[in-house]
Amino acid sequence: MKRQLLVSRRMFVSGVTLAAASLALPSLRAQSRLEKTQVSLAVGGKASFYYLPLTIAEQLGYFKAEGLNLEISDFAGGSRALQAVVDGSADVVSGAFEHTINLQSRNQMFQAFVLQGRAPQIALGVSTRTMANYKSVVDLKGKKIGVSAPGSSTNMMANLVLSRGGVKAGDVSFIGVGTAAGALTALRSGQIDAISNIDPVMTMLEQKGDVKIISDTRTLKGTMEVFGGPMPAACLYAPSDFIQKNPKTCQALANAIVHGLKWLQTAGPGDIIKTVPEGYFLGDRALYLASFSKVREAIALDGLIPDDGARTALKALASFDPSIKPDKIDLAKTYTNQFARRAKERFEA
Numbered sequence: 001m002k003r004q005l006l007v008s009r010r011m012f013v014s015g016v017t018l019a020a021a022s023l024a025l026p027s028l029r030a031q032s033r034l035e036k037t038q039v040s041l042a043v044g045g046k047a048s049f050y051y052l053p054l055t056i057a058e059q060l061g062y063f064k065a066e067g068l069n070l071e072i073s074d075f076a077g078g079s080r081a082l083q084a085v086v087d088g089s090a091d092v093v094s095g096a097f098e099h100t101i102n103l104q105s106r107n108q109m110f111q112a113f114v115l116q117g118r119a120p121q122i123a124l125g126v127s128t129r130t131m132a133n134y135k136s137v138v139d140l141k142g143k144k145i146g147v148s149a150p151g152s153s154t155n156m157m158a159n160l161v162l163s164r165g166g167v168k169a170g171d172v173s174f175i176g177v178g179t180a181a182g183a184l185t186a187l188r189s190g191q192i193d194a195i196s197n198i199d200p201v202m203t204m205l206e207q208k209g210d211v212k213i214i215s216d217t218r219t220l221k222g223t224m225e226v227f228g229g230p231m232p233a234a235c236l237y238a239p240s241d242f243i244q245k246n247p248k249t250c251q252a253l254a255n256a257i258v259h260g261l262k263w264l265q266t267a268g269p270g271d272i273i274k275t276v277p278e279g280y281f282l283g284d285r286a287l288y289l290a291s292f293s294k295v296r297e298a299i300a301l302d303g304l305i306p307d308d309g310a311r312t313a314l315k316a317l318a319s320f321d322p323s324i325k326p327d328k329i330d331l332a333k334t335y336t337n338q339f340a341r342r343a344k345e346r347f348e349a
Helices: 002-024 026-031 049-059 078-086 098-105 153-164 181-188 201-207 220-227 240-245 247-266 269-275 285-298 307-320 338-347
Strands: 038-044 069-075 092-096 110-115 122-127 144-147 173-176 194-198 211-216 234-239
Touching (some): 049 234, 078 092, 098 110, 098 153, 110 338, 122 153, 144 153, 144 181, 153 194, 153 211, 181 194, 247 338, 269 285
């Protein structure tokens, strides 16, 4: 009888220990469910506010909590990050939503599945040094315009502004300058005459008097003025077949991003400073925080991609790119909210 009781107690203690371990290690439970735990993600300009939700999710361990071992490769711009996935060296892109439309126009099916930014956060400014007498967009003819990388969303924004001013893309020279210190140097040294870029770069140039802003989508109001509607920006997107084959993995990625968005809803400047790597400040912590205040409302709240936002993106692209035929694009195939919706419910974002 005593031996039977001892065995029962051992079994009870063992069961409790295993249960406690499983509760303490949620990532282990998540790993057993995922189709793919090793995921490679390409991003263009990770240190920018455009991808702050990605950085927050990474720094706070939200990807690991979902059972993911995420390898992040940083590139000079979104177009180069996209190329990494097209070439097969990465699984997922953290990049601009409009790339899914561009890709579909070339019969490459990619789909966005969680939103990080609800406004492009891109500003176009002219150099106060080389273009002190700037009056209109026409003055940019023959000039050099810095963008994060040719073909990126910063390039798209510049093309849109140019086209509305009667200037063709071929009338200017686009130069890739990245989204960090190299962009600041390119403008200040006179290598470029104007710049289309994101924060913290643009706020730093603006507050030091290096640029005059002529078009701004760092706020929701500015985005409405430029695009005429909501414009989805940074998101996670991937080849459609990757999403179909790895739905649980994509759910885990969406969960981590939405968890980060939830944290950002109540985070203060001090929280940001403690969480973001020191190198992201570009040597000026005060200006970095000023940039954060400027773009904060542009950060997505719940990861959902708005239907009217997708329509705005298509209209904007078609306005200056003749290869984009609106009637040939199936917007429903450029994004899905099934993963973000589940994540929103889970984290009450």
